[in-house]
């Protein structure tokens with residue numbers, strides 16, 4: 001079932017196959033809003049190495065993790081079971097570390113190689129994002145570099161973040177959520193999972209980025225080390241006049257029995273604060289990415305201190 005609604009798309013020979021890849025990406029984005037990338041250029045070993053770095057961080061004593069505290073104003077840093085979901089009214093059962101290029105990072109003394117490995121990993125994620133975003137830019141009738149420039153992580157006003165996530169093992173998790181149902185607020189999310197650490201489910205069918213009614217039929221996705229699960233976020237849905245779909249997803253643990261811990265890594269392309277966002281058909285009034293975030297955060301996280309962007 002999951003295979004049917006979430007296409008697997010190969011980036012092999014990207015330049016030679018670009019036309020074909022554009023049509024596959026567009027078809028996936030206009031329907032499921034999710035697709036799985038293979039032959040993307042990050043090896044399984046590199047992904048495992050980044051998960052090892054992530055695990056080494058989460059294995060630290062809380063007082064060491066708290067040296068990089070979550071800052072509600074920037075949304076960077078380490079949080080522990082602190083994300084209150086509007087959709088569930090309860091806190092997600094997870095801990096996570098949000099990183100931006102210029103935010104505070106854990107020291108290499110606490111996690112050897114953290115900065116170098118994680119920076120390289122982010123650069124690789126940026127390269128893959130560039131390829132996918134260039135395809136969407138062409139498909140929507142923008143210039144090829146349009147979204148690439150808008151999401152350039154080397155610019156000081158870029159809001160893109162990497163999030164390392166750890167869902168602790170649980171038993172009989174009835175009444176709780178690892179990650180309550182939500183849509184992502186940025187442009188494009190690259191999600192890395194590990195073999196057998198299941199729990200991610202998606203619910204296609206959203207028609208407008210400004211409608212927040214979720215359906216109730218969720219489909220589980222496979223969990224594999226290697227393929228990257230990619231989804232469209234609300235910002236790109238708005239930027240495409242609702243053509244590319246930002247769909248609901250969630251992560252759950254078993255209601256009966258044991259669920260092993262799950263680690264995931266998400267790279268959120270969240271564009272540059274000062275860029276103007278408007279679709280080719282001008283269906284919605286223009287706004288800056290900074291205004292977009294202020295609005296999305298006010299809606300999603302009204303329970304928490306406003307995030308300053």
Ligand SMILES: O=C(O)CCC(=O)C(=O)O
Pocket residue numbers: 163165179184191200249251264265266
């Ligand atoms: O951990 C996962 O698989 C999903 C995480 C997610 O959806 C998010 O952080 O937005």
Ligand SMILES: [Fe+2]
Pocket residue numbers: 182183184249
């Ligand atoms: Fe998400």
